[in-house]
Amino acid sequence: MKIDRAVFMDKLFKIYGEIDRVCRDSADYYGFSCNGCDDNCCRTVFYHYTVVESFALLEGFDKLPAEIRDESMRRGRDYLRDLDKQRGKEEELEMMCPLNYDGLCRIYEYRPLICRIHGFPGGLDHPVKGNQSFTGCGIFNKTFQKEWTHLIDRTPFYTRIANLEGRIRRELDYTTRFRKTIAEMLLERNLYDGRAPGVRDK
Ligand code: SF4
Secondary structure, eight states: OOOOHHHHHHHHHHHHHHHHHHHHHHHHHHTOOOTTOSSOGGGSOOOBOOHHHHHHHHHHHHTSOHHHHHHHHHHHHHHHHHHHHSTTOGGGOOOOOTTEETTEETTGGGOOHHHHHTTSEEEEEETTTEEEEEEOOHHHHHHHTTOOOOOEEOHHHHHHHHHHHHHHHHHHTOOSOOOBOHHHHHHTGGGTSSSOOOOOOO
Protein backbone atom coordinates (compact mmCIF):
# COMPACT_ATOMS: atom_id res chain seq x y z
CA MET A 1 0.00 0.00 0.00
CA LYS A 2 1.18 3.53 -0.79
CA ILE A 3 1.57 5.68 2.30
CA ASP A 4 2.51 9.30 2.82
CA ARG A 5 5.93 8.70 4.35
CA ALA A 6 6.63 12.41 4.78
CA VAL A 7 3.95 12.64 7.47
CA PHE A 8 5.62 9.86 9.45
CA MET A 9 9.10 11.25 8.87
CA ASP A 10 8.03 14.70 10.13
CA LYS A 11 6.74 13.22 13.35
CA LEU A 12 9.75 10.95 13.79
CA PHE A 13 12.27 13.75 13.25
CA LYS A 14 10.45 15.88 15.84
CA ILE A 15 10.94 13.06 18.34
CA TYR A 16 14.59 12.70 17.28
CA GLY A 17 15.05 16.43 17.82
CA GLU A 18 13.77 16.10 21.38
CA ILE A 19 16.00 13.09 22.02
CA ASP A 20 19.01 15.04 20.78
CA ARG A 21 18.08 17.89 23.11
CA VAL A 22 17.94 15.69 26.23
CA CYS A 23 21.20 14.02 25.18
CA ARG A 24 22.84 17.43 24.81
CA ASP A 25 21.53 18.39 28.25
CA SER A 26 22.96 15.19 29.68
CA ALA A 27 26.33 15.75 27.97
CA ASP A 28 26.41 19.32 29.32
CA TYR A 29 25.46 18.16 32.79
CA TYR A 30 28.31 15.66 32.97
CA GLY A 31 30.73 17.60 30.81
CA PHE A 32 30.88 14.52 28.58
CA SER A 33 31.90 14.46 24.93
CA CYS A 34 32.28 11.72 22.31
CA ASN A 35 35.03 13.70 20.58
CA GLY A 36 38.26 11.76 20.31
CA CYS A 37 36.69 8.54 21.61
CA ASP A 38 38.47 5.44 20.25
CA ASP A 39 35.85 3.11 21.69
CA ASN A 40 33.39 3.88 18.92
CA CYS A 41 29.75 2.93 19.74
CA CYS A 42 29.26 2.18 16.07
CA ARG A 43 31.23 -1.04 16.64
CA THR A 44 28.46 -2.33 18.90
CA VAL A 45 26.00 -4.70 17.23
CA PHE A 46 22.67 -2.95 17.73
CA TYR A 47 19.31 -4.28 16.61
CA HIS A 48 16.60 -1.86 15.58
CA TYR A 49 12.94 -2.73 15.93
CA THR A 50 10.87 -0.32 13.91
CA VAL A 51 9.99 0.00 10.26
CA VAL A 52 9.44 3.73 10.72
CA GLU A 53 13.03 4.26 11.85
CA SER A 54 14.36 2.15 9.01
CA PHE A 55 12.49 4.36 6.54
CA ALA A 56 14.27 7.38 8.01
CA LEU A 57 17.62 5.63 7.75
CA LEU A 58 16.95 4.63 4.15
CA GLU A 59 15.93 8.20 3.32
CA GLY A 60 19.37 9.32 4.48
CA PHE A 61 21.08 6.45 2.73
CA ASP A 62 19.39 7.26 -0.59
CA LYS A 63 20.85 10.79 -0.43
CA LEU A 64 24.44 9.52 -0.26
CA PRO A 65 26.64 9.58 -3.37
CA ALA A 66 26.32 6.41 -5.46
CA GLU A 67 29.88 5.25 -4.70
CA ILE A 68 29.26 5.49 -0.94
CA ARG A 69 25.99 3.61 -1.30
CA ASP A 70 27.73 0.86 -3.27
CA GLU A 71 30.57 0.67 -0.79
CA SER A 72 28.13 0.58 2.15
CA MET A 73 26.23 -2.28 0.55
CA ARG A 74 29.49 -4.15 0.05
CA ARG A 75 30.41 -3.52 3.69
CA GLY A 76 26.91 -4.55 4.73
CA ARG A 77 27.31 -7.90 2.98
CA ASP A 78 30.66 -8.48 4.74
CA TYR A 79 29.10 -7.43 8.04
CA LEU A 80 26.26 -9.90 7.72
CA ARG A 81 28.54 -12.70 6.59
CA ASP A 82 30.50 -12.26 9.84
CA LEU A 83 27.43 -11.65 11.98
CA ASP A 84 25.65 -14.75 10.68
CA LYS A 85 28.55 -16.85 12.01
CA GLN A 86 28.19 -15.32 15.48
CA ARG A 87 24.46 -14.94 16.04
CA GLY A 88 23.59 -15.19 19.71
CA LYS A 89 26.97 -13.82 20.79
CA GLU A 90 26.50 -10.29 19.51
CA GLU A 91 27.59 -8.65 22.76
CA GLU A 92 31.05 -10.20 22.30
CA LEU A 93 31.40 -8.80 18.80
CA GLU A 94 32.97 -5.59 17.66
CA MET A 95 31.92 -4.87 14.12
CA MET A 96 31.96 -1.43 12.61
CA CYS A 97 28.62 -0.30 11.20
CA PRO A 98 28.74 -0.22 7.39
CA LEU A 99 27.67 3.42 7.45
CA ASN A 100 30.60 4.60 9.56
CA TYR A 101 33.45 6.12 7.55
CA ASP A 102 36.63 7.27 9.29
CA GLY A 103 34.84 7.26 12.63
CA LEU A 104 31.90 9.31 11.42
CA CYS A 105 28.32 8.36 10.63
CA ARG A 106 27.46 9.08 7.00
CA ILE A 107 23.74 9.38 7.73
CA TYR A 108 24.09 11.21 11.04
CA GLU A 109 20.84 13.22 10.79
CA TYR A 110 18.95 10.03 9.96
CA ARG A 111 20.49 7.67 12.50
CA PRO A 112 18.11 5.63 14.67
CA LEU A 113 17.13 6.29 18.27
CA ILE A 114 19.60 3.91 19.88
CA CYS A 115 22.53 5.53 18.04
CA ARG A 116 21.47 8.83 19.60
CA ILE A 117 20.75 7.81 23.17
CA HIS A 118 22.98 4.78 23.82
CA GLY A 119 25.87 6.74 25.34
CA PHE A 120 23.90 8.20 28.26
CA PRO A 121 22.57 6.56 31.43
CA GLY A 122 18.83 6.37 31.77
CA GLY A 123 15.76 4.29 32.33
CA LEU A 124 12.74 2.90 30.57
CA ASP A 125 9.38 1.77 31.87
CA HIS A 126 8.81 -1.01 29.35
CA PRO A 127 5.22 -2.27 28.95
CA VAL A 128 6.36 -5.91 28.89
CA LYS A 129 9.81 -6.01 30.49
CA GLY A 130 9.05 -3.52 33.28
CA ASN A 131 11.59 -1.02 34.53
CA GLN A 132 14.91 -1.17 32.76
CA SER A 133 18.04 0.85 33.36
CA PHE A 134 20.88 1.71 31.01
CA THR A 135 24.43 2.43 32.00
CA GLY A 136 25.53 4.53 29.07
CA CYS A 137 28.52 3.62 26.95
CA GLY A 138 31.71 2.01 28.25
CA ILE A 139 33.66 5.26 28.28
CA PHE A 140 30.87 7.07 30.11
CA ASN A 141 30.90 4.34 32.74
CA LYS A 142 34.65 4.44 33.10
CA THR A 143 34.66 8.21 33.39
CA PHE A 144 31.85 8.60 35.90
CA GLN A 145 32.15 5.33 37.84
CA LYS A 146 28.37 4.91 38.20
CA GLU A 147 27.97 8.38 39.74
CA TRP A 148 24.81 8.97 37.78
CA THR A 149 22.84 11.92 39.05
CA HIS A 150 21.15 12.79 35.78
CA LEU A 151 19.19 10.06 34.01
CA ILE A 152 17.36 10.22 30.71
CA ASP A 153 13.86 8.79 30.86
CA ARG A 154 13.53 6.96 27.56
CA THR A 155 9.88 6.06 28.16
CA PRO A 156 8.16 8.99 26.41
CA PHE A 157 10.41 8.65 23.35
CA TYR A 158 9.99 4.90 23.03
CA THR A 159 6.24 5.25 23.54
CA ARG A 160 5.86 7.88 20.85
CA ILE A 161 7.98 5.94 18.37
CA ALA A 162 6.01 2.77 19.20
CA ASN A 163 2.77 4.63 18.51
CA LEU A 164 4.12 5.89 15.21
CA GLU A 165 5.26 2.37 14.37
CA GLY A 166 1.79 1.03 15.11
CA ARG A 167 0.24 3.55 12.75
CA ILE A 168 2.67 3.00 9.89
CA ARG A 169 2.32 -0.77 10.22
CA ARG A 170 -1.46 -0.51 10.06
CA GLU A 171 -1.24 1.64 6.94
CA LEU A 172 1.28 -0.73 5.35
CA ASP A 173 -0.56 -3.79 6.61
CA TYR A 174 2.86 -4.98 7.78
CA THR A 175 2.73 -7.60 10.52
CA THR A 176 6.16 -9.24 10.30
CA ARG A 177 8.47 -8.94 13.28
CA PHE A 178 11.17 -6.34 12.68
CA ARG A 179 14.58 -6.84 14.27
CA LYS A 180 17.43 -5.71 12.10
CA THR A 181 20.94 -4.40 12.22
CA ILE A 182 21.79 -1.45 10.02
CA ALA A 183 23.31 -3.87 7.49
CA GLU A 184 20.07 -5.83 7.35
CA MET A 185 18.04 -2.68 6.88
CA LEU A 186 20.15 -1.85 3.83
CA LEU A 187 20.29 -5.31 2.33
CA GLU A 188 16.76 -6.42 3.09
CA ARG A 189 14.93 -3.20 2.29
CA ASN A 190 13.14 -4.72 -0.66
CA LEU A 191 11.35 -7.01 1.79
CA TYR A 192 9.58 -4.19 3.55
CA ASP A 193 9.97 -0.71 2.09
CA GLY A 194 7.43 -0.96 -0.72
CA ARG A 195 9.84 -1.78 -3.52
CA ALA A 196 9.44 -4.91 -5.61
CA PRO A 197 9.27 -7.96 -3.34
CA GLY A 198 12.45 -10.00 -3.25
CA VAL A 199 15.10 -11.41 -0.99
CA ARG A 200 18.19 -10.00 0.69
CA ASP A 201 20.31 -8.21 -1.96
CA LYS A 202 23.30 -10.30 -2.94
S1 SF4 B 1 23.88 4.41 11.83
FE1 SF4 B 1 25.49 5.90 12.15
S2 SF4 B 1 25.52 6.30 14.37
FE2 SF4 B 1 24.37 4.39 14.04
S3 SF4 B 1 25.89 2.74 14.26
FE3 SF4 B 1 25.80 3.27 12.06
S4 SF4 B 1 27.42 4.79 11.74
FE4 SF4 B 1 27.02 4.66 13.96
